[in-house]
Amino acid sequence: MQLTELAHHLHLSLPTLDADFSDVAPLHGSGGEDLSFITERKWLDKVLAGSVRAAAYLVPAELAEPLQQAQIAHLVTATPAWHIATTGVLLGRHTLNVLGIHPSASIDPSAQLAPGVCVAAKAVIEAQVVIGADSVIHAGAVIQQGVHIGARCIIGSNSVIGFDGFGYEYAQGRHQKIPHLGTVIIEDDVEIGANSTIDRARFGATRIGSGTKIDNLVQIAHNVEIGRHCLIVAQVGIAGSCRIEDGAILAGQAGLVPHVTIGRGARVGAATGVAGSVPAGSTWSGWYGQAHRDNMSQLAAVRALPAFIKKVQAFMKKWEEKDQQPG
Amino acid sequence: MQLTELAHHLHLSLPTLDADFSDVAPLHGSGGEDLSFITERKWLDKVLAGSVRAAAYLVPAELAEPLQQAQIAHLVTATPAWHIATTGVLLGRHTLNVLGIHPSASIDPSAQLAPGVCVAAKAVIEAQVVIGADSVIHAGAVIQQGVHIGARCIIGSNSVIGFDGFGYEYAQGRHQKIPHLGTVIIEDDVEIGANSTIDRARFGATRIGSGTKIDNLVQIAHNVEIGRHCLIVAQVGIAGSCRIEDGAILAGQAGLVPHVTIGRGARVGAATGVAGSVPAGSTWSGWYGQAHRDNMSQLAAVRALPAFIKKVQAFMKKWEEKDQQPG
Amino acid sequence: MQLTELAHHLHLSLPTLDADFSDVAPLHGSGGEDLSFITERKWLDKVLAGSVRAAAYLVPAELAEPLQQAQIAHLVTATPAWHIATTGVLLGRHTLNVLGIHPSASIDPSAQLAPGVCVAAKAVIEAQVVIGADSVIHAGAVIQQGVHIGARCIIGSNSVIGFDGFGYEYAQGRHQKIPHLGTVIIEDDVEIGANSTIDRARFGATRIGSGTKIDNLVQIAHNVEIGRHCLIVAQVGIAGSCRIEDGAILAGQAGLVPHVTIGRGARVGAATGVAGSVPAGSTWSGWYGQAHRDNMSQLAAVRALPAFIKKVQAFMKKWEEKDQQPG
Numbered sequence: 001m002q003l004t005e006l007a008h009h010l011h012l013s014l015p016t017l018d019a020d021f022s023d024v025a026p027l028h029g030s031g032g033e034d035l036s037f038i039t040e041r042k043w044l045d046k047v048l049a050g051s052v053r054a055a056a057y058l059v060p061a062e063l064a065e066p067l068q069q070a071q072i073a074h075l076v077t078a079t080p081a082w083h084i085a086t087t088g089v090l091l092g093r094h095t096l097n098v099l100g101i102h103p104s105a106s107i108d109p110s111a112q113l114a115p116g117v118c119v120a121a122k123a124v125i126e127a128q129v130v131i132g133a134d135s136v137i138h139a140g141a142v143i144q145q146g147v148h149i150g151a152r153c154i155i156g157s158n159s160v161i162g163f164d165g166f167g168y169e170y171a172q173g174r175h176q177k178i179p180h181l182g183t184v185i186i187e188d189d190v191e192i193g194a195n196s197t198i199d200r201a202r203f204g205a206t207r208i209g210s211g212t213k214i215d216n217l218v219q220i221a222h223n224v225e226i227g228r229h230c231l232i233v234a235q236v237g238i239a240g241s242c243r244i245e246d247g248a249i250l251a252g253q254a255g256l257v258p259h260v261t262i263g264r265g266a267r268v269g270a271a272t273g274v275a276g277s278v279p280a281g282s283t284w285s286g287w288y289g290q291a292h293r294d295n296m297s298q299l300a301a302v303r304a305l306p307a308f309i310k311k312v313q314a315f316m317k318k319w320e321e322k323d324q325q326p327g
Numbered sequence: 328m329q330l331t332e333l334a335h336h337l338h339l340s341l342p343t344l345d346a347d348f349s350d351v352a353p354l355h356g357s358g359g360e361d362l363s364f365i366t367e368r369k370w371l372d373k374v375l376a377g378s379v380r381a382a383a384y385l386v387p388a389e390l391a392e393p394l395q396q397a398q399i400a401h402l403v404t405a406t407p408a409w410h411i412a413t414t415g416v417l418l419g420r421h422t423l424n425v426l427g428i429h430p431s432a433s434i435d436p437s438a439q440l441a442p443g444v445c446v447a448a449k450a451v452i453e454a455q456v457v458i459g460a461d462s463v464i465h466a467g468a469v470i471q472q473g474v475h476i477g478a479r480c481i482i483g484s485n486s487v488i489g490f491d492g493f494g495y496e497y498a499q500g501r502h503q504k505i506p507h508l509g510t511v512i513i514e515d516d517v518e519i520g521a522n523s524t525i526d527r528a529r530f531g532a533t534r535i536g537s538g539t540k541i542d543n544l545v546q547i548a549h550n551v552e553i554g555r556h557c558l559i560v561a562q563v564g565i566a567g568s569c570r571i572e573d574g575a576i577l578a579g580q581a582g583l584v585p586h587v588t589i590g591r592g593a594r595v596g597a598a599t600g601v602a603g604s605v606p607a608g609s610t611w612s613g614w615y616g617q618a619h620r621d622n623m624s625q626l627a628a629v630r631a632l633p634a635f636i637k638k639v640q641a642f643m644k645k646w647e648e649k650d651q652q653p654g
Numbered sequence: 655m656q657l658t659e660l661a662h663h664l665h666l667s668l669p670t671l672d673a674d675f676s677d678v679a680p681l682h683g684s685g686g687e688d689l690s691f692i693t694e695r696k697w698l699d700k701v702l703a704g705s706v707r708a709a710a711y712l713v714p715a716e717l718a719e720p721l722q723q724a725q726i727a728h729l730v731t732a733t734p735a736w737h738i739a740t741t742g743v744l745l746g747r748h749t750l751n752v753l754g755i756h757p758s759a760s761i762d763p764s765a766q767l768a769p770g771v772c773v774a775a776k777a778v779i780e781a782q783v784v785i786g787a788d789s790v791i792h793a794g795a796v797i798q799q800g801v802h803i804g805a806r807c808i809i810g811s812n813s814v815i816g817f818d819g820f821g822y823e824y825a826q827g828r829h830q831k832i833p834h835l836g837t838v839i840i841e842d843d844v845e846i847g848a849n850s851t852i853d854r855a856r857f858g859a860t861r862i863g864s865g866t867k868i869d870n871l872v873q874i875a876h877n878v879e880i881g882r883h884c885l886i887v888a889q890v891g892i893a894g895s896c897r898i899e900d901g902a903i904l905a906g907q908a909g910l911v912p913h914v915t916i917g918r919g920a921r922v923g924a925a926t927g928v929a930g931s932v933p934a935g936s937t938w939s940g941w942y943g944q945a946h947r948d949n950m951s952q953l954a955a956v957r958a959l960p961a962f963i964k965k966v967q968a969f970m971k972k973w974e975e976k977d978q979q980p981g
Contacts, residue, residue, distance in 0.1 A: 020361040024835070024857070025857060026856070026857050026858075027396050029857065029858065056576055061936075078825060079823045079825045079830065081821070081823045081832055082823035082830045082832050083826060083836060084835070085832045085833040085856065086833060087666070088835045088857075089835075091534075093833075093835040094782075094799070094800065094835070095818075095833045095834060095835060096798055096799055096816070096817070096834065096854065097799075102760070104760045106448035106449055108429045120778070120780075120915070121760035121778040121780070122449050122467075122760055122778050122794070122796075123777050124447070124448045124449050124466040124467060124484075126447075126448070126466070127662075128421075135478070138796075138798075138817070139760075139778040139780070139796040139798070139814075140449070140467055140485070140776075140778060140794055140796050142449075142465075142466040142467050142484040142485060142521075144423055144466070144484065145421070145424075146421065147424055149581075156814070156817050156818075157796040157798065157814040157817055158467065158522070158796060158812050158814050158849070159483050159522075160467075160483070160484040160485050160521035160543075161421070162423070162523055163465070163483050163484055163520060163521040163543070163883050164422075164423050166520060166522075166540070166542040166543070166561065168409075168410070168540055168558070168559065169406045169408045170406075171346060171405060171406040171408035173556075174410045174516070174538050174556060175538065175540050175556060175558065176406065177518065177540075177934065178408055178412045179412040179413060179415065179416050179422045180412070180422060180423065181351070181412060181415040181416075181419075181420040181421070183421060184525075189828070191831065192854075193817060193818075193820060193851070194814035194817040194849075194851045195485070195544075195775060195812070195813075195814055195849050195851050195871075196522075196794075197520070197521045197522050197544060197561075199520075199521075199543070201351070202412065203351070203352060203353050203356065203415075204353075204356065211828050211829065213803075213820070213822055213829050213831075215820040215873075216814075216817065216820070216851040216873050217544060217849075217851060217871060217873050217891075218559040219542075219544050219562055219579075221561065229827075229828060229829060231822070231829065233820065233893075234820065234851075234873040234875065234891050234893075235562070235873055235889070235891045237544075237562045237579050237580050238560050238563075239560075239579060239597075241633060242396050248933050252891050252909055252911075253578045253580075253891050253907075253909045253927075255562070255579055255597060255598050256696070257579075257597055258444075260597065270893075270909060270911055270927060270929075271909050271927045271941065273580075273597060273598045275597075281537060283802055284707065284814075285976075286941075287598065287613075287614045287941045288626050290630070291747075294630070295720075297633045298629050298630060298633060299942050300633075301629070301632040301633045301636055302632065302952050302955070302956060303709075303944070303948070303952060304636075305632070305952055305955040305956065305959070306952060306954075306955045307949045308636060308639075309955055309962060311643075312643070312962075315643050315646075316965075316966070316969050319646065319969075319973065324595075327330050335879050361899045370681065388831040388915070406888065433775035433776055433793075449776050449794075451774070451775040451776050451793040451794060453774075453775070453793070455748075467776070467794055467812065469776075469792075469793040469794050469811040469812060469848075471750055471792075471793070471811065472748070472750055472751075473748065485794065485812050486812075486849075487793075487794075487811040487848035487849055487870075489750070490750070490792070490810050490811055490847060490848040490870065491749075491750050491810075491847075493847060493867070493869040493870070493887065493888065494739075495736075495867055495885070496733045496735045496736035497733075498732060498733045498736060498897075498921070500883075501843070501865050501883060502865065502883060502885065503733065503736045504867075505735055505736050505739045506739040506740060506742065506743050506747075506749045507739070507749060507750065508678070508739060508742045508743075508748070518774075522812070522849050522871075523849075524847070524848045524849050524870040524871060524888075526870070527750065527850075529680070530678070530680050530681065530683065530742075531680075539717070540921060544849075544871060546870050546871050546888040546889055546906075547868075548888065551772075561805070562889070563904050564888050564889045564907050566887075566888075566906060566924075580907075582889070582904075582906055582907045582924060582925050584924055600907075600924060600925045604926075614925065614940075614941045615953050623966060624960050625956050625957060625959055625960060627960075628956070628959040628960045628963055629956060629959065631921070631963075632959070635963060635966075636837050639966060639970070642970050642973075644971065653936070
């Protein structure tokens with residue numbers, strides 16, 4: 001494929017210098033037949049130093065000028081990581097896919113699957129499930145009774161959507177199971193990884209907003225409401241009735257206690273414990289979550305604490321001794 | 328349905344004021360046809376203020392008097408959350424269920440299933456498994472060889488009961504797998520969520536006591552012994568040979584190192600790391616777990632630490648300077 | 655079986671005193687018919703005190719002398735835990751196994767399974783998968799398209815190997831899914847627990863080195879490279895492009911941010927958050943990971959902090975008052 005041809009495909013400005021390539025590769029593994037990509041200044045320096053020699057590069061606008069001056073073939077794009085991979089697909093590289101309905105899938109006759117829905121081996125679609133057009137259910141995933149899934153969604157292998165919420169009330173000497181009368185609603189363009197779990201609501205619906213992406217081994221409890229275009233990274237746990245507003249990002253292993261709100265566009269750091277609501281646009285971190293800046297300054301203070309205590313103790317001892325000296 | 332009729336069904340005192348309702352709903356979504364429920368004073372105030380108008384309410388005794396005075400129909404119950412949901416079931420609302428043995432389940436001929444056991448699609452019951460009456464195995468769950476499950480248990484979708492414990496001994500330049508000769512015994516009325524894992528013991532049995540409830544994505548390692556009526560919330564990890572006594576509660580993402588004991592009725596907070604045994608009846612929290620009260624006072628001290636350090640440094644500087652001044 | 659016969663089987667030195675046994679048991683559950691084992695001094699003391707009476711014991715060399723003097727039958731081995739369990743297998747005790755290819759497994763015709771590969775019920779082997787000799791795929795595990803698994807590997811029930819990595823680039827108002835062109839390569843003698851997930855790489859391969867053992871509910875993201883003979887305990891999360899060198903150990907619930915390296919033989923403690931690379935041979939711990947010794951001294955300082963603050967405040971108050979007294 002030629003760089004000019006690729007520019008047409010990706011709707012990018014035409015290159016000033018053309019080049020041929022037959023595959024895509026990351027920078028450190030690329031050779032003269034490959035299109036590669038650059039997203040950081042230090043990678044650009046390696047290319048300019050001649051220690052890497054791909055046929056051409058995808059670069060963001062802010063890194064393009066030096067390539068231009070060095071007469072190295074490139075295309076300018078705001079999304080080099082996305083475009084290098086989609087170029088790989090154009091070149092025929094294989095990606096994980098599911099075609100049609102696998103004969104070993106179990107699909108209840110009352111389920112409604114729109115045209116284009118694909119279901120992989122051993123997946124289970126229970127009664128009254130509704131799945132929108134072109135959605136993909138991977139191997140072994142379980143879509144429990146009455147769950148609604150939108151169009152163009154991906155449900156990862158062995159994930160479970162719509163199991164009962166974990167709700168009990170103690171009476172008569174035991175934990176009485178609270179029946180869950182609600183369901184799960186997953187809007188369009190949602191993607192969920194492998195072995196994740198999303199529980200059904202007590203009354204209404206646990207809801208995942210359109211465009212939100214969820215990684216592997218994530219727990220989303222009953223009655224959680226997640227907005228649009230959020231990112232929920234692996235092993236996050238979201239307790240019952242939390243509300244995650246549009247565009248929020250929860251990094252890996254973060255955990256939320258019940259009933260907290262994560263404001264629009266907020267970012268919750270890795271392994272952060274969220275015990276209260278997080279303001280829109282803020283960045284939160286810590287075992288007992290707080291503003292990231294405060295958390296980091298306290299972590300630094302704790303690191304200095306043993307030495308500080310010794311210093312203060314020596315100071316106090318000296319002045320106490322001074323005090324006891326005869327004047 | 329009439330409130331009086333419901334009182335008979337739930338074995339509650341008859342209401343002083345009757346009412347008709349046709350569905351159940353949480354307070355914020357309820358209308359004039361609905362039975363709703365109140366568990367907190369602030370919700371009661373909304374009802375008294377007239378901003379919510381359900382047909383009638385379930386309330387605990389301590390919140391009933393104001394409704395009585397305001398002539399608002401209600402039933403008194405110690406468990407409003409449980410009773411509102413079971414009323415929904417009485418009214419025909421749908422809940423997640425499994426009927427009979429799904430033809431796509433894989434059940435080894437040597438497994439013994441008591442009457443009333445239900446097995447959903449793609450579940451796997453391996454050789455020599457024993458399952459007590461009326462237990463339910465959800466879709467894709469795997470019950471490995473020789474595991475015993477009691478009566479009236481629920482095993483969630485894609486959970487794995489009885490996989491080998493993670494045990495190795497280093498010899499001859501590699502980790503030698505220690506064969507696990509034991510099994511898992513799950514007593515009556517235990518409920519386990521989706522995608523959880525409970526490993527078999529080295530010799531005897533990993534054991535889950537009757538009435539204990541376990542959430543999604545929970546890891547219970549080999550030789551753990553859990554008592555009766557415990558609650559284990561999502562993503563908790565319990566390492567090998569731990570002992571959890573009756574009635575203990577482990578909140579989400581808590582983690583236990585091997586061989587610790589959680590005393591009877593103790594509570595371990597969310598994301599708490601338990602590195603030593605927890606006394607009966609106590610509440611534990613912290614990244615390196617300790618008594619909750621101590622943990623909270625230390626967290627408060629750490630939050631104040633950067634300012635405290637500055638203040639002390641200024642103080643010491645002032646006095647050191649004083650010391651160096653000519654007397 | 656006689657102790658002498660067992661010594662031959664296990665290639666150990668012959669015992670000075672022979673004994674008969676018919677089963678194996680841990681110390682606290684052993685009787686006169688059992689072979690048991692001792693790995694700690696306190697257990698040895700119980701045996702010497704006569705409070706335990708097994709037929710014979712497996713012991714490491716450093717604990718053997720007192721048994722010799724007390725004329726108690728024993729075999730000396732460097733790996734008593736491994737040898738007691740393998741003795742159980744010799745005696746016919748049952749262990750979890752898979753025989754042949756279960757008829758309910760789904761195996762794509764293009765997959766290549768070497769001789770001796772066993773596949774349990776409801777497991778899914780997708781297209782172009784390659785599995786080496788004598789590997790075992792447990793029930794419900796999903797091996798996605800094009801994944802390579804070596805010889806003598808064990809893949810636990812409901813684990814998912816080769817799902818797409820969690821990679822998106824934000825453009826045109828949404829998270830654009832980055833196609834993953836790579837795969838997962840699992841070398842020989844790797845064992846993976848239940849419900850774990852290992853994602854495929856963007857270009858090349860996510861790679862698990864030979865002899866590495868991985869527990870349940872572990873997340874390994876795209877492009878991670880794990881060396882040989884590592885141990886990864888339950889619920890660990892490893893973000894994209896991390897590198898774990900040979901012999902490293904990650905304890906339960908540890909979490910790694912993207913692109914960090916864990917040096918050869920390093921140990922990362924339970925629930926440790928790794929935000930930067932860990933030197934070879936070191937031990938790391940803490941919510942915000944650091945050298946274990948530093949972390950523990952800071953934890954101790956934090957525990958003493960509330961009292962320390964009070965003491966310093968009293969000291970400062972006293973001296974400030976002194977300062978304000980008329981000289």
